[in-house]
Amino acid sequence: MKHILINYMKRYSDCTEEELNKIASNVPIEEFSKGTVLLQQGEMPEKCYFILKGCIRKYSVSECGKETTFKLYTEEQSVTIFNQHAADKSSRYRLECVEDCVLVVGDLSEERAAYEENPGLEAMILNMVQGDLGEMHDEFASFMSSSPAERYKALLAKRPELLKRIPQHQLASYLGMTPESFSRIKKRLGSLKG
């Protein structure tokens, strides 16, 4: 399964196949059951993840109990809570496995040591994080400039598999609407299931 990770790294790196193999051979792969909470709200983030199989939901529960789903990460996406900018370094979000997951697990405290051991790794990670930042900009911009119905259509076009993988009320929250609106829009525009 490590070939998925190696192929992903190739997109962001000038490292040789041998160097990438070395990096991949040093990272642990772990399995997590559906429902596992990888990080609680208020906990210090200590790990980062890369999804080989499965789906991770990033969400928060407000003081009054309102749940908002911010991100749905699937295969070949990396999941890290970056808190460099924050005064309080604990996580505002919960990370939970929506499905059984197979994940590459990295230890944030070993980041610097890993860069020193693997030449080219830091450049690759920088490239990946810059890519993530650009992607996040685009997602945020799309969210701001579109209506809930347009967001649903974009989801159908770009990530249709999420409709089958994610509970409807979580998808509704992710698209910024109530479950009732989601159901109405889905009916009006037609879903994948027809």
Place this chain on the structure above:
Amino acid sequence: MKHILINYMKRYSDCTEEELNKIASNVPIEEFSKGTVLLQQGEMPEKCYFILKGCIRKYSVSECGKETTFKLYTEEQSVTIFNQHAADKSSRYRLECVEDCVLVVGDLSEERAAYEENPGLEAMILNMVQGDLGEMHDEFASFMSSSPAERYKALLAKRPELLKRIPQHQLASYLGMTPESFSRIKKRLGSLKG
């Protein structure tokens, strides 16, 4: 004015004062008049910026002429369009000076050479970009989970100076509402001007 840049770098770096001075002495500082377009929609991004003074607006104009303001960058923020993730590397956004600006201007094509010349620079930039990504996550999450009135209150609390610096219709768009709603909410909640 370079002390602003040096102080900013210190937050993200273990470099010595001497090393930071060397980095700062090598970057050009340029002045731009209010209204200058730094990057057009559809253009290839070639520069990155760090704001010493002034404000840059990141926005787009849709095919039907609708303008959406996505980001309002001010002092001590860096502005880069990252397109690593995109098939089309041209910018979806326009960058425009909302005020007269004094900017540190970096050349994206010289990024790699600069890292080789300045040990510690790559680690610092990675740290900054990770911070930016975390901050963007938080902003996106706040936007998703809050009402327009709550966003206005958050702006009043965190960046009240924007109310004086940015035209009202652009602020309304940035907060995800019409100028009419913005005006109504402002009246209802009271503005800084009292």
